[in-house]
Amino acid sequence: FTISIKQAPCGVESKCMAALFGGIEGGGTKFVCALGSGPDDIRAETRFPTTTPEETLGKAIAFFREQQALHGMLSAIGVASFGPLDPNPVSVTFGHILPTPKPGWANADIVRPLQEAFALPVGFDTDVNGAALAESRWGAGQGCDPVVYLTIGTGIGGGVLVNGRLLHGLLHPEMGHIPLPHDLERDPFPGVCPFHLDCFEGLAAGPALEKRWGQRGETLPPDHPAWDLEAHYIALALSSFIVTLSPQIIILGGGVAQQAHMLPLIRQKVQQQLSGYVQSPYVNEWIDQYIVLPGLGQRAGVLGALALAQQATEQG
Ligand code: ADP
Ligand code: ZN
Numbered sequence: 001f002t003i004s005i006k007q008a009p010c011g012v013e014s015k016c017m018a019a020l021f022g023g024i025e026g027g028g029t030k031f032v033c034a035l036g037s038g039p040d041d042i043r044a045e046t047r048f049p050t051t052t053p054e055e056t057l058g059k060a061i062a063f064f065r066e067q068q069a070l071h072g073m074l075s076a077i078g079v080a081s082f083g084p085l086d087p088n089p090v091s092v093t094f095g096h097i098l099p100t101p102k103p104g105w106a107n108a109d110i111v112r113p114l115q116e117a118f119a120l121p122v123g124f125d126t127d128v129n130g131a132a133l134a135e136s137r138w139g140a141g142q143g144c145d146p147v148v149y150l151t152i153g154t155g156i157g158g159g160v161l162v163n164g165r166l167l168h169g170l171l172h173p174e175m176g177h178i179p180l181p182h183d184l185e186r187d188p189f190p191g192v193c194p195f196h197l198d199c200f201e202g203l204a205a206g207p208a209l210e211k212r213w214g215q216r217g218e219t220l221p222p223d224h225p226a227w228d229l230e231a232h233y234i235a236l237a238l239s240s241f242i243v244t245l246s247p248q249i250i251i252l253g254g255g256v257a258q259q260a261h262m263l264p265l266i267r268q269k270v271q272q273q274l275s276g277y278v279q280s281p282y283v284n285e286w287i288d289q290y291i292v293l294p295g296l297g298q299r300a301g302v303l304g305a306l307a308l309a310q311q312a313t314e315q316g
Pocket of ligand 2: 176177193194195196197199200201202
């Protein structure tokens, strides 16, 4: 039966018969749920505010139950969530959010309620690892390995795909919390990370921009000195990731990176900081195709969840 699905001859038929996945993009302020077989075949989507784990997961479960009745059974569910979280299947806290300042979510079990409701494989990873996987399968990262996906918004987080797999280890990468050189004469702002003050996130995420300059990033004009400093910090971090991970592409998501004038400035500063040391034409000549926006645009998050579901069926 599975073979006949894959070999279904006509587009329409194969679309109707393709394996269906459920994706849950779990954000700090909202959840997005989608049901479909891939980026060109999303059958249904919904979004609702993040409240308590019980209520929020309950809404997701109700959505998939309702949609399964209309579109057919799901093959797997993927959750791409804010962190920190435990993605290690052999750990006792697998599938949980780890201690977090977010009220009500510390130690919340995300995976078990879904398994109990649907008895399906459940993929579970960070939002940025999910986005890295989706970009690798369907977006800007196709044909590249390693893929680094970095989001710069309310927080800063990074996901990494390497040798075809998402990078885990102790837990998962925490690329927003690397220390950065901080010239206190140029930038006396102490930083806002509750753990480290002036780590990358503490200096360069949206809330740092807002607190340092007294206005939200969205309202700062393109010629404001905020942007040169912001690009400086982002470029320092990217230069570190380039020399440590040797990625074949770096994809920048999140609101701050979407400022049109930022990308050229970041690319130029990365080249300056690396000073020709990394001998790859991607850095030295083709940097416009090396440090890029998500090919899936704003959809990278929810498609990341769908990609995690698809991956959960491949890994059995
Ligand atoms: P989230 O990280 O919450 O998913 P965003 O990526 O939109 O969502 O990040 C929100 C943060 O980024 C806020 O601090 C906001 O001020 C800032 N931000 C969002 N869009 C922009 C923009 N176009 N330019 C600068 N800052 C932005
Ligand atoms: Zn930090």
